Amino acid sequence: MKKTVRRVLFYVMVLVVLVYLADRKFHFISKGEEVAQAETRSSGGSLPVTATIIKPEPLDDKLIITGALIANEAVEIASEVSGVVQKIYFKEGSRVKKGDLLLTLNTEDQEAQLEKLKFSKKLRETSEYRQRQLLEKEAISQEEYDVALTELNTASADIKVLEAQIAKSKIRAPFNGTIGLRYISDGAFINSSSRIASLININPIKVEFSIPGKYGTVINDGDPIFFTTDASEKTYQGTVYAVEPQIDQATRTMRIRATSDNSKGELFPGLFTRVEVVLNHKDNALMVPSIAVVNDLAGHKVFLERGGKVVEQPVTIGIRTANSIEIIEGIKEGDTVITSGLLQIRPNSVVEITDFN
Structure with missing residues (x-):
């Protein structure tokens, strides 16, 4: 008898718990429906979204790499013969011309x-x-x-x-440039290994960088480059003048050098640079905001607005920039690509465009 009572009480308690949970779920669903109905009423029966209208625009396919600045010409001044310094004619940090007398030996x-x-x-x-x-x-x-x-x-x-x-015994400047620090004095005995001073020419200045070997046939003499340095955010322009005709076996890269005007003396050898090389230019690329492209198992897709409804469109992407992605296939000029509410919309959903990007 006692076992039967306990069993009945157990089933009653289970039934009460189930009724309580069903009641909470009902209220939760009802509340969600009320919110959804309110949103629907506020948007006139459609989901508000933003969009962009596709139109062709110019696009540069850029390769961004690091590099370094090097002097146009640089040499350590040295004497071919041994002797005592008779007179020094240069000043540290001064500019000299090719052929100027720098020092003489006795x-x-x-x-x-x-x-x-x-x-x-x-x-x-x-x-x-x-x-x-x-x-x-x-x-x-x-x-x-x-x-x-x-x-x-x-x-x-x-x-x-x-x-x-x-x-x-008369040492002259081999090219135009600037004399560095002096390490000798009048009366000093020097030989071929004695350090005298450095002579550097930094106008124009050279930019040296390496690119992956697969781009070796893309970059040629005369191609423009753009670069910035650690010392300034200013963008400078240079011109490629030499490409190493072999690929480094260790890094699988090709070394390239470019020159840039430095008549203002703003650039110095040794500075690291961030180099941009334009590999290809397109006049009529179709670009969409990066946020509009959705990844799925089949690849990539975007949502288009056509006649107030959502259309799912698979696409093939191309070049990526900081904020946009090139679409190679799947859309055309004049299409309206939805850029917000992508988690809520579904194919054939009714939407209302409230703003254009």
């Missing part, structure tokens, strides 16, 4: 030797002249004359060697 010993060789040469010239006169009279043999001529030519060669050494 050449007193070489100049004395040169003077001695010149006197010796005059003696050899006199001897050669006399031997030639005697040879014409057949008073000496050809061999004796050849010895005199060889001595004269040797003296001339020795003079040229010494003059070349003296010329190397």
